[in-house]
Amino acid sequence: MRNALFTLTCWIFIATASSAQTINLWRGVAPGSEHWTQSEQKIENSPIGTVFIDVVTPTLTAFLPEKSIATGTGIVVAPGGACIALSYDLEGTNVAHWLNEHGIAVFLLKYRTQEKKGDGIPPDLDMDVACQWGIADGIQALKVVRQHAKEWGVSADRIGFMGFSAGAMVTSGALLQGDASLRPNFAAPIYGGPFGKMPQIPKNLPPVFMAWAQDDEQARETASKFYEALKAAGNNPEAHIFNAGGHGFGLRKQGTPSDHWIEEFYWWLQSNNFAK
Numbered sequence: 248m249r250n251a252l253f254t255l256t257c258w259i260f261i262a263t264a265s266s267a268q269t270i271n272l273w274r275g276v277a278p279g280s281e282h283w284t285q286s287e288q289k290i291e292n293s294p295i296g297t298v299f300i301d302v303v304t305p306t307l308t309a310f311l312p313e314k315s316i317a318t319g320t321g322i323v324v325a326p327g328g329a330c331i332a333l334s335y336d337l338e339g340t341n342v343a344h345w346l347n348e349h350g351i352a353v354f355l356l357k358y359r360t361q362e363k364k365g366d367g368i369p370p371d372l373d374m375d376v377a378c379q380w381g382i383a384d385g386i387q388a389l390k391v392v393r394q395h396a397k398e399w400g401v402s403a404d405r406i407g408f409m410g411f412s413a414g415a416m417v418t419s420g421a422l423l424q425g426d427a428s429l430r431p432n433f434a435a436p437i438y439g440g441p442f443g444k445m446p447q448i449p450k451n452l453p454p455v456f457m458a459w460a461q462d463d464e465q466a467r468e469t470a471s472k473f474y475e476a477l478k479a480a481g482n483n484p485e486a487h488i489f490n491a492g493g494h495g496f497g498l499r500k501q502g503t504p505s506d507h508w509i510e511e512f513y514w515w516l517q518s519n520n521f522a523k
């Protein structure tokens with residue numbers, strides 16, 4: 248009864264939203280953050296657009312394509328930001344709009360982030376600690392999307408997960424979770440992967456698409472190690488390693504080969520029958 252009430256409450260919230268279709272990811276306080284005291288902050292008009300820090304209440308926002316071009320495929324998208332911030336536009340809304348234009352639904356995940364203290368990224372940041380809540384939110388996001396699949400016009404067996412930088416670590420957590428039935432149907436960790444300890448890699452994982460740049464000083468090693476670990480476990484990920492693009496390229500046009508990674512991703516979706 249409680250689950251049914253929660254589903255009904257979520258749907259009422261969605262149906263009455265004027266533009267964005269946003270729901271809270273958890274009933275009440277998200278597990279593990281019951282004693283958090285920080286307050287979420289939204290920074291607009293930064294050099295990379297909207298950024299969120301100190302996220303306490305994780306949400307999922309549905310960006311749906313026109314029904315006439317909808318493929319039935321949906322993707323949970325997790326922005327990056329070292330799990331202390333979220334690059335919500337560059338690695339979130341911009342990607343959602345591009346994929347919507349190609350018939351793919353996007354469910355933009357605003358996951359919990361570690362409290363930000365001071366400027367920049369702490370030099371002693373433990374990514375396994377900082378991203379644990381984001382990974383939990385990513386796993387929950389898959390459950391929520393599949394629960395609402397019919398309402399959102401997607402197929403429960405065509406739900407992928409894409410993440411950027413730290414969001415790629417969230418993606419890897421959702422991909423590698425112990426219950427194979429709850430894993431995404433495909434995954435796309437973009438310039439990232441497990442930034443902390445390499446987890447155990449199962450064999451027979453869903454299809455994986457990866458992309459990073461050779462001149463990415465922040466994530467090149469992490470992405471390469473994850474690729475090799477996937478291969479060593481008997482998986483066959485597709486990797487696009489661009490000779491230039493740096494870190495955090497998102498959909499920015501820099502005049503580098505990485506400018507067209509998302510077209511490569513879309514063609515890969517087509518080859519795996521997840522897009523028309």
